[in-house]
Amino acid sequence: MAAAKPSLTDSLSFCLAQLTAAAGEGPGGGKDPATNEPPLGRALLALRTRHIKAAEGIERFRARGGLRPLLALLRRTAAADPTPSQAGSASAPSPCASADSSPGPAPAAEAPSPPVRLRKTLDLALSILANCCTEGACRAEVRRLGGILPLVTILQCVKTDSIQNRTARALGNLAMEPECCGDIHSAGAVPLLVESLTACQDSQCLQSVVRALRNLADSPQHRLALAQQGAVRPLAELLAAAPDPSLTSALVRALLELSRGCSRACAEQLSLGGGLGPLVNLASHPKRTIREAAILILANLCAQGLVRPALGNAGGVEVLLGELRRRRGTNGASPASQQPLVRAVCLLCREAINRARLRDAGGLELLMGLLRDPRASAWHPRVVAALVGFFYDTGALGRLQALGLVPLLAGQLCGEAGEEEEEGIEAASWDFPEERTPEQAEAGSFRSLRLWLISEGYAAGPGDISPDWSPERCPLPEPSEPVSPTPGQISLRTPRTLHRPGRSPAATAEEPWGQEGPALLLLSRFSQAPDPSGALVTGPALCGLLAYVTGAPGPPSPRALRILARLTCNPACLEAFVRSYGAALLRAWLVLGVSPDDWPAPRVRPTRRSQHRELGEMLLQNLTVQAESPFGVGALTHLLLSGSPEDRVACALTLPFICRKPSLCRRLLLDQGGLRLLLAALTQPVPHPLFLFFAADSLSCLQGLLTPTVTPVVPPDMPLGLHPPSPCLYEPLLGPAPVPAPDLHFLLDSGLQLPAQRAASATASPFFRALLSGSFAEAQMDLVPLRGLSPSAAWPVLHHLHGCRGCGAALGPVPPPGQPLLGSKAEEALEAASRFLLPGLEEELEEAVGHIHLGPRGGPESVGEVFRLGRPRLAAHCARWTLGPGQCPRKRALALMGLVEAASEEAGLLTEALLAVVIGTESEHKGPRLDC
Incomplete structure (x- = not known):
């Protein structure tokens, strides 16, 4: 079979020549395009179906200069149609369809009329241009x-x-280029495209128009311009008309782009166009792209308060919660994909009707899950602010408290969570629309709210709060001071700000409202419960509040101070403060400046120590008033006698901090055994990170309460414990001409011979009297061996035997601070003094050990070393050094830690030593005090 004869249209040059001639840019260019339609039509059809679709065909067409005559042809052809046709899809047969299906010219009998011929040319030229504009170089x-x-x-x-x-x-293809997109907007194409949405009936045409509008929404400014020119409502109306799947997909994609950073105009038009219901239905569409786009549109709409109630009525709350729950599942999406849904759910909490739906759909549990998730820390401020919307929902607050909201809120006060994104005024709660006027009648719900505020003391009268008030826009003013349940109670006092009638409290109140504001407002709400102890008087909650109060970069919010004051003034919280070591924590953190993170290694703290100390003393005084009331005495007695072992220890430790009556402390701690319980607990596993710090401070306070006349600490430059040096009576025996001459020598294991006087040595100790004057062979020997004794240990023994008291010989075997005493020459000397029945030397050596290790140069680390010697007198010295008045609290606690570690199996010795110091019985000991 013979090959087909090549056609002229197979040549790109021929087609470009025809195009140039028809555009008026070549020979014969002055002709009307309609008169030259058959060859031009064939050339355009070849360009569209053959040359442009070929590999790199668009690039060759552009490089050969085809775009210029093509655009010129469009101008001429458009200008040649004198009367714009209003025919729709039901008019004459589509020239596009005939051009696509006919490879050659139409038969003469069916030759189209000139206007139709022009439109056919225009259709083909536009198709070529649209295809060319799929490439960036052609768009430019x-x-x-x-x-x-x-x-x-x-x-x-x-x-x-x-x-x-x-x-x-x-136009849609051109809009993919930002510069072209701006030119299309400037040329006024948007109103024409919007008009086409309402006038056109063809699905393919509508899809192209919708796509063009989507591509024109490439920036916030262009999206706003599209919404303001009415582009959103026709899209919503088309979506509500249940179009075919292809058009539905195009509409959803366009609405998703237009709703980014959703403007008020966009939300209004989408709602008025009836698009909310269809979007909610499309959220369960089987096609994933349509389903996810519809969900994101609903999430974007939540940025506008005016549409959120209607969105909730259409079922949007359940849709968004379900999708967020799905994405947070075990196989859920990344945190970035959850962000718009989290934002939407939080915004839905601003209207009462949506809060009810959210609560019933399990939204509270979902929000709590977000707060617990460290990966969602950037959203925590937003979630906490959303929960403020449930401020007056008692049921929801109870549920949130049961889910553990309070410790999470406390943790937010000083956490490193991301900052909450600022929302525009359009996102404000639609329960209080901005356009409300004072002349409008008050709703029943507002009247009820105002009556509640007045009854609870938040407002003095009806004029104190305006109808435009809402928890999120104005922090709730609190009572100026907590109601004191007992006369004489001390509490924080803040001046009450009076509001002029008709003004919002936000206009006059100076309550700081930083990132911690929402968390503090909710904590304040919980603290106003009759018994807030179960949630707020716990270790995590108190630590969060105290960390905020002491760690805030500026002055802390007065609301946090009022919360602490309210809790310490509530009798129902007394036992919780005892059980949770809350009172001890208040004293350590505020009065002494030691927090759990500050122990045992100190860290840099704020400089407002005086304000913190004043606050701590005030809060402890509040607890003291509670503890010393008849109710408090009964509660503490019951706790100490009938509580669990842990509660009894906590009660014994806390009593010295909150009880100022010595008689009550003696009865509870001494007569009823509370002090021994505390001392016995020192060697047990600690129930609190600061337990030993609390215990040292508690024992010191108790000592000051029970024995207030204890001798004050002497400054380091005047150490007690050593008298002025006495003359040495042994040294004359050591010279070349000893006077008197020694009549005896002691032989050490090292071979060293030490001179001695037999009479003086025999009278110094029963041991040496029996050895040197009795029936033993040593009584007849001039060289008496002393076994198991080194020269360093023997030196103070020989001095003591010859009457030296306080000559300094006892200091010789004692190592300097920082070196261990166990195994040292000092321990050997002490054992020798005990073996040779020299109690005076024992006491002198112990005094020397105490002077060096517990004196001005000694520190808390030396206390345990001294205690390890296992001597009751030194144990008493250690206890006195640890609990001495004026001792640094941190050093006291470190010393107690060393004592507990050193005690191990000697717990009884430690208990008796501390007990004697606390109750003052050790003061009868004649040994000197070694406090520093």
Whole structure:
């Protein structure tokens, strides 16, 4: 079979020549395009179906200069149609369809009329241009040649569906370039595209128009311009008309783009166009892209308060919660994909009707899960602010408290969570619309709210709060001071701000409202319960409040101070403060400046120590008033006698901090055994990170309460414990001409011979009297061996035997601070003094050990070393050093830690030593005090 004869249209040069001639840029260019339609039509059809679709065909067409005559042809053809056609899809057969299906010219009998022929040319030219504009270089070339304005003109003048379709497709492709997009907006194409949405009936044409509008929404400014020119409502109306799947997909994608950073105009038009219900239905669409786009549109709409109630009525709350729950599942999406849904759910909490739906749909549990998730820390401020919306919902607050909200709120006060994103005024609660006027009648719900505020003391009268008040826009003013349940109670006092009638408290109150504001407001609400102890008087909650009060970069919010004051003034919280070591924590953190993070290694703290100390003393005084009341005495007695072992220890430790009556402390701690319980607990596993610090401070306070006349600490430069040095009576025996001459020598294991006087040595100790004057062989020997004794240990023994008291010989075997005493020459000397029955030397050596290790140069680390020697007198010295008045609290606690570690199996010795110091019985000991 013979090969087909090549056609002229197979040549790109021929087609470009025909195009150039028809555009008026070549020979014979002055002819009307309609008169030259058959060869031009064939050339355009070849360009569209053959040359442009070929590999790199668009690039060759552009490089050969085809865009310029193509745009010129569009201008001429559009200008040649004198009367714009209003025919829709039901008019004459589509020239686009005939051009696509006919490879050659139409038969003469069916030759179309000139206007139809022009539209066919226009249709083919627009199709070529739209295809070319899929590439960036062509888009830039079309913009440079001024090709956007002719397209807008065609869109305005030629209303045939196929022409509108091709033109919208070309504009949509051009809009993919930001510069072209701006030019299309400036040329006024948006109103024409919006008009096409309402006038066109063809699905393909509508899809092209919708896509063009989507591509034109490439920036916040362009999205706002589209919404203001009415582009959103026709899209919503089309979506509500249940179009075919392809158009539905295009509409959803366009609405998703237009709703980014959703403007008020966008939300209004989408709602008025009836798009909320269809979007909610599409959230369960089987096609994933449509389903996810619909959900994100609903999430974007939540940024506008005016549409959120209607969105909730359409079922949007359940849809958004379900999708967020799904994405947070074990196989859920990344945190970035959850962010718009978290924001939407939090915004839905601003209206009462949506809060009810959210609560019933399990939203509270979902929000609590977000607060517990460290990966969601950037959203925590937003979630906490959303929970403020449930401020008056008692049921929801009870549920949140049961889910553990309070410790999470306390942790938010000083956490490193991300800052909450600022919302525009359009996102404010629609329960209090901005356009409300004072002349409008008050709603029943506001009247009820105002009556509640007045009854609870938050407002003095009806004029104190305006109808525009809401918890999120104005922090709730609290009572100026907590009601004192017992006369004489001390509490924080803040001046009450009076509000003029008709003004919001936000206009006059100076309550700080930083990132911690929402958390503090909710904590304040919980603290106003009759018995808030179970939630707020716990270790985590108190630590969070105290960390905020002491760690805030500026002055802390007065609301936090009022919360602490309210809790310490509530009798129902007394036992909780005891059980949780709350009173001890208040004293350690505020009065002494030691927090759990500050122990045992100190860290840099704020400089407002005096304010913190004053606050701590005030709060402890509040607890003292409670503890010394008849109710408090009964509660503490019951706790100490009938509580669990842990509660009894906590009660014994806390009593010295909150009880100022010595008689009550003696009865509870001494007569009823509370002190021994505390001392026995020192060697047990600690129930609190600061337990040993609390215990040292408690024992010191108790000592000051029970024995207030204890001798004050002597400054380091005047150490007690050593008298002025006495003359040495042994030294004369050591010279070359000893006077008197020694009549005895002691032989050490090292071979060293030490001179001695037999008479003096025999009278110094029963041991040496029996050895040197009795029936033992040593009584007849001039060289008496002393076994197991080194020269360093023997030196103070020989001095003591010859009457030296306080000559300094006892200091010789004692190592300096920082070196261990166990195994040292000092321990050997002490054992020798005990073995040789020299109690005076024992006491002198112990005094020397105490002077060096517990004196001015000694520190808390030396206390345990001294205690390890296991001597009751030194144990008493250690206890006195630890609990001595004026001792640094940190050193006291470190010393107690060392004592507990050193005690191990000697717990009884430690208990008796501390007990004697606390109750003052050790003061009868004749040994000197070694406090520093």
